[in-house]
Amino acid sequence: MVRHRRQSGAGFLLVGDTWYMIGEDRGNSWHPDVNMYSSKDLQHWKFEAKIIENGVTHPGLGKDRFIERPKLLYNKKTKQYVVWCHWEGKNYGASEAGIFYADNITGPYKFHKGERPLNVKSRDCNVFVDDDGTAYFISTIDENQHLGFFTLSDDYLEAKDCKWLFKGMRREAPAIVKVDGVYYMLSSACTGWDPNQCMLSYSTNMLDGWSKLEPIGDRIAYDTQAASILTIKGTKQTTYLYVGDRWMDPDLPQSKTIIFPLVFKDGKCEIVPLDKFEINYKTGEWREL
Numbered sequence: 050m051v052r053h054r055r056q057s058g059a060g061f062l063l064v065g066d067t068w069y070m071i072g073e074d075r076g077n078s079w080h081p082d083v084n085m086y087s088s089k090d091l092q093h094w095k096f097e098a099k100i101i102e103n104g105v106t107h108p109g110l111g112k113d114r115f116i117e118r119p120k121l122l123y124n125k126k127t128k129q130y131v132v133w134c135h136w137e138g139k140n141y142g143a144s145e146a147g148i149f150y151a152d153n154i155t156g157p158y159k160f161h162k163g164e165r166p167l168n169v170k171s172r173d174c175n176v177f178v179d180d181d182g183t184a185y186f187i188s189t190i191d192e193n194q195h196l197g198f199f200t201l202s203d204d205y206l207e208a209k210d211c212k213w214l215f216k217g218m219r220r221e222a223p224a225i226v227k228v229d230g231v232y233y234m235l236s237s238a239c240t241g242w243d244p245n246q247c248m249l250s251y252s253t254n255m256l257d258g259w260s261k262l263e264p265i266g267d268r269i270a271y272d273t274q275a276a277s278i279l280t281i282k283g284t285k286q287t288t289y290l291y292v293g294d295r296w297m298d299p300d301l302p303q304s305k306t307i308i309f310p311l312v313f314k315d316g317k318c319e320i321v322p323l324d325k326f327e328i329n330y331k332t333g334e335w336r337e338l
């Protein structure tokens with residue numbers, strides 16, 4: 050439905066009726082800046098700012114460091130915006146997380162730190178905020194073997210605890226959404242920039258009891274890899290959207306952001322791979338075009 054260039058691994062935050070999207074600006078391939086766009090309909094996007102910039106926000110960024118999968122959080126207690134991302138170095142050897150914060154959504158963002166959270170090697174990542182404000186950083190840990198579910202501190206700037214889950218399953222690109230009290234996670238296998246089968250798992254407890262992985266979508270996730278799941282709460286229905294990256298289309302700078310409806314019905318979850326659809330943001334209803 051929506052194809053944006055140079056905005057990969059995107060993270061989203063809804064403020065009032067405006068969606069803010071941050072992502073990797075892959076214009077120069079391996080050293081993305083992080084751009085922010087805003088939209089009220091997820092179709093028309095306004096460029097807001099380059100919120101993290103090579104050589105500007107951090108001297109090593111653009112040289113020995115690069116960012117992947119930036120995700121945006123708002124902390125109600127500190128009234129700060131916080132970015133967690135994959136903070137990487139040569140040959141993915143650093144395996145760290147980067148944390149930035151700002152008083153205003155469009156920045157300026159200050160570098161808080163880059164480190165292996167709780168000393169755990171961490172790569173592909175995402176964030177999730179629960180109804181009670183508890184935030185989690187979920188990342189592929191220990192040389193891509195497991196998923197680490199890190200509970201964040203009250204100010205969202207530190208990892209407090211890590212639960213090692215999906216042990217030995219080699220999952221990456223995790224994206225979590227909560228629907229009627231149940232957490233659903235989409236994730237992929239680790240195949241570089243090549244797409245692979247997306248898998249679904251669910252649980253009623255964020256840190257325990259996740260179901261066996263089961264396939265969802267076609268064998269290459271419709272040529273995408275999960276980046277985020279959005280919840281659109283309308284007056285008539287709540288619609289969920291799958292946001293994925295179509296990497297190397299045909300090269301890294303031209304990777305695309307692809308959005309599909311994600312339907313939950315009778316305990317089942319399905320990606321609806323429509324070429325075009327529209328959403329009524331008031332009612333939450335969507336239809337194929």
Ligand code: DGJ
Pocket residue numbers: 058117118173221222240241242274
């Ligand atoms: C797949 C990951 O999901 C991407 O974020 C990126 O790290 C590529 N692998 C690199 O090959």
